Amino acid sequence: MEHVVIIGNGISGVTVARHIRKNSNKKITIVSAETDYFFSRTALMYIYMGHMKFEHTQPYENSFWKKNNIELKKGFVKSIETASKTLQFEEGDSLQYDTLVIATGSKPNKFGWPGQDLEGAQGLYSKQDLDSIERNAPDNKTCKRAVIVGGGLIGIELAEMLNSRSIPVTFLVRENSFWNGVLPEGESAMINRHIKNHHIDLRLGFNLKEIKSDENGKVKSVVITETGEEIDCNVVGLTAGVSPNIDFIKSSTIEINRGVLVNRHLETNIPDVYAIGDCAEQRDSGIGERRPIEAVWYTGRMMGETLAQTICGNRREYKPGHWFNSAKFLDIEYQTYGWVYAKPRENEAHFHWKHEDDTKCITVCYDTTNNTFLGINTFGIRMRHEIFDRWLTEKRDVDYVMKNLPQANFDPEFYKHFEKDILAAYTNQLQTA
Template sequence: MRHIVILGNGISGITAAREIRKHSDDQITVISSETDHFYSRTALMYIYMGHLEYHHTKPYEDWFWAKNRIALVRQSVESIDFAQKEVYWEKGSLHYDVLVLAVGSKPNFFGWPGQELAGVQGLYGIPDLERMEAATKGIKQAVVVGGGLIGIELCEMLLSRGIHVTFLVREKSFWNSVLPDGESALASRHIREHHVDLRTNTELQEILGDGTGRVRAVVTTAGEELPAQFVGVAVGVRPNIDLLKETPLETDRGILVNQYLETNLPDVYAIGDCVQHRTPPTGRKALEQIWYTGRIMGETVAQTILGHRTAYQPGVFFNSAKFFDIEYQTYGLAPAHLRDHSHLRTFYWEHADGRKAMRFYYKADDQVIVGVNTVGIRQRQAVWTQWITDHRTIQYVLEHLPQANFDPEFYKQHEADILASFNAANPENTVRLKARKGLFSWLSEQMS
């Protein structure tokens, strides 16, 4: 019987453990220093806001692990002897036959003066949430640095406690490095409508203390001093690989793996946020720190460990988020700017209320759809995945757009307005809306 040791109890490591257990009697041990049990990181903000309690975020009851013979060890690993296949922590060690590194990522800090002060932190896991809970009791002002998804979550969390938030974004509008100008401007307006003091083209220069080791203010690169008793740092994450850098394991920005999630060392695999793909799958980045890709990697590596060597295939890219009350989804190739994608064209539609929008990406030569952004209008992932996989044209997609709509039955539909806008911009290539079909009709077509 092999001993399979998994470092990390996030979605990647736990998925791997469960998949291996389903099909083998191998001994499985999961080591994590963060929490006793697996929980949903995506729910952290809802714990802080009072919508959930910690135990609500655990997908499995505490008895699940012993029943399924998955041993849990709460320890902080200090070193790994890859030659002897031994994992060490302060007062103990484990021998492994197979090692799966699922050590995740950690928030970026860039050496700002004062970043070590109490009340300055990122948000990644339960320990961060506990620190934030303590640091924000009774405060009135906070600054959030960085214009991504964690940044806007921090803003919403702090506002729920009545804390005034100043949001520092270095781009000209919110998340403009990922969102095109239209969607970014829409999100920026919505953020300000929620009484966030959004400062664009603004960066952090220094964090000032109060003389007791706590933060009292920040200074921007424009020289402005902003009072703050809490500073949330949300300028991205990086693979949590400091422990592994001076070892025989090959790393760059992350742990280098091939298409089978194998490292350069025998019987050592890496999955999740800590991974850097040597040859990324088509349409994917070398580092891709998304919840569902971590889950897919866990499923994939389990198959290989079980003797069915399987390549990592994440499929058509997708992601989703919320900007306060507005939902955002993206599928396929949807770059913020086309300067490096001269072969692409886009069609952008925005509703008059400024809260809904769709942007369609397609090839200039054959009109084939490659991606979409949708804001405030929910879409069906299965339909968009099929359209992109089948190389449907922009005309076909617009004609059949109601099939992708996932909003509730009594929501107002906007497909006719979208088509009218496209036809006005492309009078030489008029498209007409096909009769609406339900999801079951569409699925029946795909299966026939």
């Protein structure tokens, strides 16, 4: 019987395993060094905040794996020998495979800052990172201040976590406005204000120079490049993005660049070896406007869904549909459908509307040559994925979208609706423009 071995028990690895099981009776083994069972990485923050316990972040009961005949192996893969189709483990044992799926995800970026490996300096990606922050910042007496370096999605989650335990947070962001490489100016500025309203010390346009150690090898303070200011702290969150977690592959014949190089079918240069999720890099170029490496929950899941078909004999190209994503910035939910760039590109324009309470706004991007709707960012107003997906497929024009916005509303019942205000502002802008 064909043995499919999957390295990594995150959303990508688990999705491919589940779908292979649905379509075949192949032997499946999922290897992980991180945890015994699949858990939702995106929920780590809620454990620290006391909303949930670790077991609640596991989407399947422990009995699920046996019931579905999916074997779980705990172990750290040291190397892959593709000629003999063997995995060598750090623990000394080995495992034979017929088909191999690499789904090892990411690791936090560290840019060679002095002191970046001290106890108390960490990213927030793995279960081990959660254990580490629990150890170093259990309360505001042990951790008198934390400094977070890097203004992205993980940085703001870490800030929210520490805030929940009343630990003062200094948030160093290299850019002059939060996540403004992705978010248009109005949205980014609103999030800046929201962060400050939560009494987080947001420092825009600042870089980390070094992390200083105390006599026990623990974080003592950080120094800021621009001002030379030294900030005392007990924890440093390194959240300047992530990169593929593929160090163990370097010794193998599998071709890598920043990630494991794959073609559109998620195949590597070695037959029967595939890579999916955060660790996979599209060989030629990103698909459509997507980046070659997509470190997003949803894309990992979609690659898993697709690859399972290929492994079960129905070879398929990875062809994701319209881009979508979501996040939550403290109390403000964010969803995006289609493409909205930080700055309108050539032949593009943005319509921006913001509610006076400064917690809700939308940005709609459209093509100025033919008025085609290209995408929307929505903050504080929930919208329907299905509707936008359809409108993007139908290439609706922006007027249609603005007029039919109520159809897309997904807020809970009895919520106040703002579509009229939005439409009025939109119409008004057209007249003055």
